[in-house]
Amino acid sequence: MKIYVDADACPVKDIIISEGTNAEIPIILVTSFSHFSNAEQPSGVETIYVDTGADAADYRIMKLAERGDIIVTQDYGLASLGLAKGCTVLHHKGFPYTNENIDQLLQTRYLSAMARKSGKRTKGPRPFTSEDKEKFRGAFKKAISDEK
Known part of the structure; x- marks a missing residue:
């Protein structure tokens, strides 16, 4: 088993790396x-860099x-592909995709995109909270133990 992280805007990388x-x-x-870093990662953590094009990270994750x-x-499209491949897929706010x-x-994503395209305003995501972070930690620990 391996853990793949769509890491560009992932606010829970520290939890993923720790756990x-x-x-x-x-x-x-x-x-x-565009998110290149020289920061040293702990043993067992690898960073793969991909082009900045749309969905480049998603394609690489699905290939691996x-x-x-x-x-x-947090990408529903990638989540759908991961589920179809038999992976456990989690959102950074702590809920599993099923x-x-x-x-x-x-x-919902499609309808929101169509509304925006027609000039309507849609609500963005709620701010990420410390409760979300702890909910993710619990869901992530459960996913690890379920897969072992």
Whole structure:
């Protein structure tokens, strides 16, 4: 098992690295070159840089991920592909993507995009809170123990 992180705007990388390395699970952070960093990562954490083009990180994650891996992303499209591949997929706000909720999430995303395209204003995501962070920690620890 490996953990793949859609890392460009992921606010829980610290939790993923801490919990993943404690469980001795390899972690792969996939991010665009526009987020390049010389920061040294702990043992067991690899950073893969991809072009800045739309969905480049998603494509790389799907090329590398295998059944039973864990993917952390806020992208519903990537989540859908990960579920189809047999991966456990988590949102950084602490909820798992499932075969039961992914269609509704994709439909909501589509309807919001159509509304924006027609000139309507839509609400953005709620701010990320410390409660969200702790909810993610719990869901992530559960995903690790369920997959082991």
